[in-house]
Amino acid sequence: MGKIMTANVLPDGDVVKEWGSTGINHCDQIDEISPITSDYIFTTYWDGTAHDRFTMQNAGQKSSVFTKIIVKIYCEETTPGLKIHVTPYINGSPLSGKYINCPSTPGWVTDTWDNLEYDKNAMNTLEIQVRANIADKMGVIFIYSLYAEFTYSTPWAPDEWTDPIVTKNGNYAYTSQSFKWNTDSMEILWEKAWYYQYEVRRSIDVWDFMQPGFLCLYCFVEYSTNLPSIVETWQSLIEESDIWLKLCCGLFSGSDEEAELKSPALYLFPDRWYIVELIFKRRQQNQSFTLWTESEWCGGLPLTGCHLGFEWVLMTTSSEVS
Structure with a gap:
């Protein structure tokens, strides 16, 4: 569990x-x-x-x-x-x-x-x-x-996960992490959630999103994953504390924002390893910072936030160099 x-x-x-x-x-x-x-x-x-x-x-x-x-x-x-x-x-x-x-x-x-x-x-x-x-x-x-x-x-959360693998190449940084559920935990997730959300938090002063959204209204992180039917949610002014201004328009600096992938919970299966790879732009290099990975369930439509409820659990915390 x-x-x-x-x-x-x-x-x-x-x-x-x-x-x-x-x-x-x-x-x-x-x-x-x-x-x-x-x-x-x-x-x-x-x-x-x-x-x-x-x-x-x-x-x-x-x-x-x-x-x-x-x-x-x-x-x-x-x-x-x-x-x-x-x-x-x-x-x-x-x-x-x-x-x-x-x-x-x-x-x-x-x-x-x-x-x-x-x-x-x-x-x-x-x-x-x-x-x-x-x-x-x-x-x-x-x-x-x-x-x-x-x-x-945490009964609904993944039962196993790996430590994130962090690599860097030139102006880009890459994270990779795998996780899976057992049957009993997955059944609890199905009962609770509309969506499962995988999140990576870090300082955007050192690692930024790769691509701004249209007219600075939303932002996507570049990724590769076998999580099914990813919903590229827009990070709204309310949900992520001015994240669209910080990440897309570059008007403000900030820290500890989330790179988030959202997948329909009912499309997930137990006893299957899921892997998420994210790509970031290195805004600064050779700076120490903290990297967090989290799991969250969300109740709500893609553009409405988690208005029907949410819960999260911290999976890993690691010290990294940008």
Whole structure:
């Protein structure tokens, strides 16, 4: 039911601040995956009931089913046996709390909450609470970093895909990516969508579309694909944030726009590898930028946008040089 993927989210707000901290905002002291030991929160032996609680970044994946949370903490204790009691909250309700022992020198500890089934809206309410159960011991616990790793799947999205292949030749750049659905995922896509959309986002300052549309009213990206019955949708003023001015008329610069191919969902089949190759004009060379590939379903006629609904999932993110 869709490819199994993981994503990390960091603390981004304070709900309760009862621990000590090296800064006013406790979340800012621990919001990194690569720990910085000069910033931390801490609690001492007499604070056995004191706790900190943090909001977490949004999950960021529409239409996904989240099945597992792993909380990862980089911490240390000054006395053996000191424990952190960790409790995730979703929709304001706690999951079962778990005790984690910190090492005597800074190191990672983790615990897992699995067999879950939450949607994106629920996961966007995630909060993490930490409490030290150390009232009967002398000592201090330091937390230098804390984050949560999600495991999720998107039931309608492709089940497999390759990393995009990027090549360059003179003034042109080429991307190529393949993907396919299993039967159960394809059946869900058929139920949801009028169209499947494959998208590549990048900075148009470095890679632009190849050919402007007639009188600057629409733009097409040059492509080669075995996706059936491609609809060359015009990128309207409303849908793509002045993309027709940016790409066709060259009146403005911009970034992170989409090269998009739209194919009728009912014309797609499971267990078949689809490949999309796109061609871009290199406006700048030897510039670093980020390339994203995405899948999206769309409900709506070709020139009406997705007025009957849409959902998207990020497939790959890669750092490239123009």
